[in-house]
Amino acid sequence: xxxxxxVSNRVASPKERAAKxxxxxxxxxxxxxxxxxxxxxxxxxxxVNPPDAPKxxxxxxxxxxxxxxxxxxxxxxxxGYANGTLWPLCHYRLGLLTFRRADWEGYRxxxxxxxxxxxxxxxxxxxxxxxxxxxxxxxAELRKLGFTGRIGYFHHIPWPTPEVYLSLPxxxxxxxDLSHYDLVGLQTENDxxxxxxxxxxxxxxxxxxxxxxxxxxxxxxxxAYPIGIDAEAFVSDxxxxxxxxxxxxxxxxxxxRMLAVGVDRLDYSKGLPGKFAAFGELLRSYPEHRSKxxxxxxxxxxxxxxxxxxxxxxxxxxxxxxxxxxxxxxxWVPLRYLNRPFQRATLAAIxxxxxxxxxxxxxxxxxxVAKEYIAAQDPEDPGVLVLSRFAGAADExxxxxxxxxxxIEGMAAAMDRALTMPLEERRQxxxxxxxxxxxxxxxxxxxxxxxxxxxxxxxxGPPGDQWGNARPQ
Ligand code: ADP
Ligand code: F6P
Numbered sequence: 001x002x003x004x005x006x007v008s009n010r011v012a013s014p015k016e017r018a019a020k021x022x023x024x025x026x027x028x029x030x031x032x033x034x035x036x037x038x039x040x041x042x043x044x045x046x047x048v049n050p051p052d053a054p055k056x057x058x059x060x061x062x063x064x065x066x067x068x069x070x071x072x073x074x075x076x077x078x079x080g081y082a083n084g085t086l087w088p089l090c091h092y093r094l095g096l097l098t099f100r101r102a103d104w105e106g107y108r109x110x111x112x113x114x115x116x117x118x119x120x121x122x123x124x125x126x127x128x129x130x131x132x133x134x135x136x137x138x139x140a141e142l143r144k145l146g147f148t149g150r151i152g153y154f155h156h157i158p159w160p161t162p163e164v165y166l167s168l169p170x171x172x173x174x175x176x177d178l179s180h181y182d183l184v185g186l187q188t189e190n191d192x193x194x195x196x197x198x199x200x201x202x203x204x205x206x207x208x209x210x211x212x213x214x215x216x217x218x219x220x221x222x223x224a225y226p227i228g229i230d231a232e233a234f235v236s237d238x239x240x241x242x243x244x245x246x247x248x249x250x251x252x253x254x255x256x257r258m259l260a261v262g263v264d265r266l267d268y269s270k271g272l273p274g275k276f277a278a279f280g281e282l283l284r285s286y287p288e289h290r291s292k293x294x295x296x297x298x299x300x301x302x303x304x305x306x307x308x309x310x311x312x313x314x315x316x317x318x319x320x321x322x323x324x325x326x327x328x329x330x331x332w333v334p335l336r337y338l339n340r341p342f343q344r345a346t347l348a349a350i351x352x353x354x355x356x357x358x359x360x361x362x363x364x365x366x367x368x369v370a371k372e373y374i375a376a377q378d379p380e381d382p383g384v385l386v387l388s389r390f391a392g393a394a395d396e397x398x399x400x401x402x403x404x405x406x407x408i409e410g411m412a413a414a415m416d417r418a419l420t421m422p423l424e425e426r427r428q429x430x431x432x433x434x435x436x437x438x439x440x441x442x443x444x445x446x447x448x449x450x451x452x453x454x455x456x457x458x459x460x461g462p463p464g465d466q467w468g469n470a471r472p473q
Pocket of ligand 1: 024263264265298299300340341342343344347367368369370372
């Protein structure tokens, strides 16, 4: 079996004991722990004149190789181009998009640096799987250095429609970069449609049935691979939480009240101000729920070095304080707002206790929290998922109450419906969702992508052949 090499900016290092917030790190840890392989990424550290080579160490079946970056390059790459340009672009927030040439250059420099450091660790038959928008140019850089093996890319966030994508000054260069991969995976069919439409209508690429794309002299494939979770592990964690100390403390603190839960990184794509406003609207317009329901919003801090994230934090503190100020009783605080990470077992216990899961991003690639919430439920007495129609998960979790996150009153009405839904309907809706979560697991996602990446070049012929799949040497 070929070795799997994963590349991602964030690496769930075994040395960090705290749970990592972020779908990518959670998903990849599951994927690699089974199969073993190499995980290459950023060390989380910066240093002027950083070493060219990564720090390498082994833990279990996984070898980790972590690279330290120059501080200015790291800023331009991460806070600058990745999170100041691509993140708002892909989440349809053009008003928040900034584009600076220096950031674009820093982004490319970091990708070059990663390619130079990775190449000596690679064997020709390795399967290299690159993750997320931090590394779109990595395959092009590895090809320049002569690597001809299989390279796949998975984009964990949405791919915007052409009208939105065209706002990016470097739009053509970035898709040209994508064409150096053999396989490009996106979360949903909508994302695939958006990218293929751009390629065929804006940059003269051609599309063959099955998602094979021809661009200049290159061939690659684009397809949807909706990511899943380790459903079995989540079910087991949730079941094990029953009767444990944390469950007991949670129950005692709720004093028999209903619980609604939200778990999101503190990110403007997650629609948190709208969610708070909708909860306030629920208490205002459906006063029968006052003192009867508590909302817990877990929102670990994220990307605090980016100004928009600092502003969002302040906004939420104000909104949360206003809701509690307006509705709290001496023995009931309506909104519990926590900015810290938790272990998976604790999250599972919280999800299981919650009658309503509120997942209302303005845009989201998939949203694993939605799937985790479903997996953690008690099948005999499951809760209801209120889910944004703009999360990738909405394509799959058809048993949810789908909402428009821009419609505050609509979200409040959906929360009311969830809180009052008869048991039989809750069970039916949950079963529909759970069938999906159990079938489309992280293992299935990983296996499907790797199998298709393993075989993808067969469809084009071997690298550098008469099919025009030539690789620069
Ligand atoms: P994103 O990738 O944008 O952060 P997802 O919903 O896809 O969003 O994934 C978030 C992941 O991070 C989930 O696996 C979730 O359990 C985890 N997570 C979120 N908040 C916390 C937290 N406070 N503590 C630990 N893990 C968290
Ligand atoms: O897929 C979304 C994502 O950007 C992942 O790449 C990342 O692991 C997660 O969100 C958390 O973001 P960050 O790595 O910037 O903390």
